[in-house]
Amino acid sequence: MATEDMSRAAEARKPSGPSGRRGVLALAFGVFAVGTGEFVLAGLLPLLSQSLGVSVAVAGQVVTAFALTCATAAPVLTTLTAGWPRRHVLLVAVLTYLAGSAGTALAPSYPLVLVAQIIAAAGVGVFVPTASITAAALVPPHRSGRAIATVVTGFTAAVTLGAPLGTALGGVLGWRATMWFASALAILGMLGVLALVPGRVPVPAPQGLRQRLLPLADVRVVAILGTTLVGFTAVYIPYTYIGAVFAPATSGDELRLATLMFVLGAVGTVGNLAAGALADRFGGPRVVAGALVWLIASLLVLPLATASYGAAIAMVLCYGIAAFAITTPQQHRLLSMETGSAAVLVSLNQAVLYLAIAMSGVVGGLGISWAGATNLGLLAAVLAALALGLSETARRLQGQRAAGRRGT
Structure with missing residues (x-):
């Protein structure tokens, strides 16, 4: 069994040329898309507070619920989906995020905004670590660190570009327009995964939750x-x-x-x-x-x-x-x-x-x-x-x- 696991891990590290690098870039854009929906919430809190009739401190708990869901979803849901094809996991994750983001844009009350953001966060919690692992498997071993760094850069871009753009859009058209903007980015991210990430990406043998927490x-x-x-x-x-x-x-x-x-x-x-x-x-x-x-x-x-x-x-x-x-x-x-x-x-x-x-x-x-x-x-x-x-x-x-x- 150990030999089989090592074989799978070695297979995951096979170089894949330019197509692998394009897949890494698609994954980085996907992280940018879902990260924008997360980080833009900070700029929208005053608007959420006014629109939904709650204090800024209460509105801030949307960020808390989102991040807490991501924290718990990352180890649990990635373990439950460890045996699935990587592209399948990525697509389900981005669709889950898209449902939550669009649901937030349509939600008429603060409790429903909270529920919708929890759904969106579950998708983000699965997408980001899966994207990092998949990116490492798409390139040769000596480029795996750079591949992971490229994917993580998507988060930085979300802070640098996505969140300010979304905040500015919210100031002009309202916070619901920002959530539709985030949803549109998620659709583009999903199309990138479909087009550029291979249907079957060999990765190391799945680990149980106990091994992940070891x-x-x-x-x-x-x-x-x-x-x-x-x-x-x-x-x-x-x-x-x-x-x-x-x-x-x-x-x-x-x-x-x-x-x-x-x-x-x-x-x-x-x-x-x-x-x-x-x-x-x-x-x-x-x-x-x-x-x-x-x-x-x-x-x-x-x-x-x-x-x-x-x-x-x-x-x-x-x-x-x-x-x-x-x-x-x-x-x-x-x-x-x-x-x-x-x-x-x-x-x-x-x-x-x-x-x-x-x-x-x-x-x-x-x-x-x-x-x-x-x-x-x-x-x-x-x-x-x-x-x-x-x-x-x-x-x-x-x-x-x-x-x-x-x-x-």
């Missing part, structure tokens, strides 16, 4: 994932409620808010790319520590930069670099441990990231109720400091393990 028995993995959880909760608290945090600066103008989101995504892309290069040179732990220190300083200054639009732009430039500089080094740390498989670790980290987004909606909503939107940066700074402590704990554990190996 790395959690390693305390080093738990510490690194804990850093992701707490650190990205801190990152996404201001992002989830960006409309409310910078309301004094934007005066409720959705186009101004869209510009802020675009600047945030653009500088975040630069920060992520720079962090990846730095992680290769100095190691993931050092880059994560530096980014978290930068993030803490930015969040402490945030309450002072919400009154004017110029200050808001400057704040977003500073905060965005630190926020997105954590992503790649965290994956670098996990993959360098050689614990389990790359696909399992990436999937776990993605699930924890979604859980962090969910927590940001809850914690941020409570923070708005207790201290007001403009003071959310202070709450996020406390969490970022806790993440720094977890990151350093993980670094020490890794050092102790390495020292133990050298001593044997």
